[in-house]
Amino acid sequence: DGRVSEGGLNVTLTIRLLMHGKEVGSIIGKKGETVKKMREESGARINISEGTCPERIVTITGPTDAIFKAFSMIALKFEEDINASMTNSSVTSKPPVTLRLVVPASQCGSLIGKGGSKIKEIRESTGAQVQVAGDMLPNSTERAVTISGTPDAIIQCVKQICVVMLESPPKGATIPYRPKPASAPIIFAGGQAFTIQGQYAIPHPDLTKLHQLAMQHPPFTPLGQTTPGFPGLDATTPTSSHELTIPNDLIGCIIGRQGSKINEIRQMSGAQIKIANATEGSAERQVTITGSPANISLAQYLINAR
Numbered sequence: 001d002g003r004v005s006e007g008g009l010n011v012t013l014t015i016r017l018l019m020h021g022k023e024v025g026s027i028i029g030k031k032g033e034t035v036k037k038m039r040e041e042s043g044a045r046i047n048i049s050e051g052t053c054p055e056r057i058v059t060i061t062g063p064t065d066a067i068f069k070a071f072s073m074i075a076l077k078f079e080e081d082i083n084a085s086m087t088n089s090s091v092t093s094k095p096p097v098t099l100r101l102v103v104p105a106s107q108c109g110s111l112i113g114k115g116g117s118k119i120k121e122i123r124e125s126t127g128a129q130v131q132v133a134g135d136m137l138p139n140s141t142e143r144a145v146t147i148s149g150t151p152d153a154i155i156q157c158v159k160q161i162c163v164v165m166l167e168s169p170p171k172g173a174t175i176p177y178r179p180k181p182a183s184a185p186i187i188f189a190g191g192q193a194f195t196i197q198g199q200y201a202i203p204h205p206d207l208t209k210l211h212q213l214a215m216q217h218p219p220f221t222p223l224g225q226t227t228p229g230f231p232g233l234d235a236t237t238p239t240s241s242h243e244l245t246i247p248n249d250l251i252g253c254i255i256g257r258q259g260s261k262i263n264e265i266r267q268m269s270g271a272q273i274k275i276a277n278a279t280e281g282s283a284e285r286q287v288t289i290t291g292s293p294a295n296i297s298l299a300q301y302l303i304n305a306r
Contacts (some may be wrong), residue, residue, distance in 0.1 A: 011063065011064060011166060012061065012062060012063055013061070013062070013063075013064055013067055013162060013165070013166065014059060014060070014061045015059075015060050015061075015067060015071075015101060015158070015162070016057055016058070016059050016060075016101065016102040016103075016142075016176070016177075017057070017058040017059075017060065017074075017099060017100060017101060017102065018055055018056075018057060018058075018100040018101075018102050018137075018144060018177070018179075019055065019056055019057075019058055019100070020054065020055060020056075021053075021054055021055075021056065023078070024048060024056045024058065026077060026078070026081050027048070027058065027074060027077060028048065034077065035048070037073075038070055038073045038074070041069065041073065042062070042066050042067075042069035042070035042073060043062060043063075043066040043069070044060050044061060044062035044066035044067055044069065044070040045059075045060070045061040045062055046058065046059070046060055046070060047059040047061075049178075049179070051179070053179040053180060054179070055179035056179060057102065057177070057178070057179065064159075064162055067158075067162065068155060068158065068159060068162075071099075071154070071155055071158045072151065072155045074099070075097050075099065075151035075154045075155060076151050078097045078098075078099075078151075079097050079150075079151050082094065082095055082097065096129070096148040096149050096150065097148065097149065097150065097151055097154055098146060098147070098148040099146075099147050099148075099154060099158075100144050100145070100146050100147075101144070101145040101146075101147065101158075101161065102137065102142045102143075102144060102145075102176075102177055103132075103142060103143055103144075103145050103161075103165070104141060104142055104143075104170035104174040105136055105141050105142060105143050106141070106170045106171040106172060106174070107164070107165055107168055107169070107170050108132050108143050108145070110164050110167070110168035111132060111145065111161065111164050111165075112132055118164065119132065122157060122160045122161070125156070125160070126149070126153050126156040126157040126160065127149055127150070127153040127156075128147050128148065128149035128150075128153035128154055128156065128157035129146075129147065129148045129149055130145065130146070130147050130157060130161075131145070131146045132144075132145050133145070133146070137177035138177070138180070139175070139177070139178070140174075140175045140176055140177035140178070141173075141174050141175045142174065142175070142176060142177045145161070147161075239290055239291055239292055240290070240291075240292075240293065240296065241288055241289060241290040241291075241296075242288070242289045242290075242296050242300065243286060243287070243288055243289075244286075244287040244288075244289065244300070244303065245284040245285065245286055245287070246284060246285050246287055246303075247283060247284055247285075248278060248282075248283055248284065248285060251275065251285050253306055254275075254287075254303055254306050255275065261306060262275070265299060265302045265303060265306075266299075268298065268302060269289075269291070269295050269296075269298040269299035269302055270291060270292075270295040270298070271289050271290060271291035271295035271296055271298070271299040272289070272290040272291060273287065273288070273289050273290075273299060274287070274288045274290075275287050276288070287303070
């Protein structure tokens with residue numbers, strides 16, 4: 001362990017961090033100045049995932065000493081941000097600096113140790129709080145490891161985690177976690193569809209058209225009445241059906257309380273939506289959408305947006 005701090009352990013390592021958009025902004029800095037300085041001074045490669053996701057992945061690669069330098073610069077930057085946010089707030093207790101590492105699940109066992117012995121040792125020797133998430137991150141074989149404390153405690157903690165990761169490399173293939181872009185919520189108001197971007201509602205003409213069609217097209221026609229035809233959608237449009245699979249842990253947000261959300265989607269889209277019962281041992285549920293192509297595409301859109 002003595003060798004590590006001397007930078008004698010010079011192996012190339014890659015560490016992935018999960019950050020919120022605001023944190024990433026702080027690391028990038030105005031015109032990319034901050035991240036440029038971090039790259040130059042630490043000698044580590046620092047890559048930031050693209051995309052307009054609420055979460056981004058920051059990948060730090062390099063010899064161990066370069067990684068520790070990059071980490072200390074990031075921790076100090078976050079410390080600065082906390083101090084700055086406290087100057088004009090009434091909060092008296094100072095929140096700790098918090099970093100989230102993304103670690104292959106196959107290495108988490110070694111990090112926790114037998115009966116939690118290793119993680120306890122890391123907590124005690126560094127003074128940092130370390131938490132390993134129980135569940136894997138969506139669509140990946142990685143887990144989040146949250147470290148919080150003073151910048152100094154965090155750097156000591158990262159050093160010890162690096163040692164563990166070098167001593168027990170990941171087993172098997174790792175499916176890396178990739179944050180999903182946030183789907184903008186859709187609001188239907190006054191017969192128009194809007195998507196929310198930041199603080200503004202942007203009118204969405206394509207959805208408005210679909211929404212108006214759906215509203216004019218009640219899904220159930222009383223017997224003996226024919227559906228009034230309207231331009232663009234022939235009443236005799238053939239109905240087709242479309243199948244989706246949805247992970248069990250997401251089905252709740254689509255069904256909503258006592259079926260409120262799914263009923264809303266049925267009503268807005270004019271499509272019939274059937275959700276199959278959960279099957280033993282399967283992590284997914286089958287969803288069947290039936291209706292005209294426009295109904296189906298609107299239903300799919302609304303389900304994805306949820």
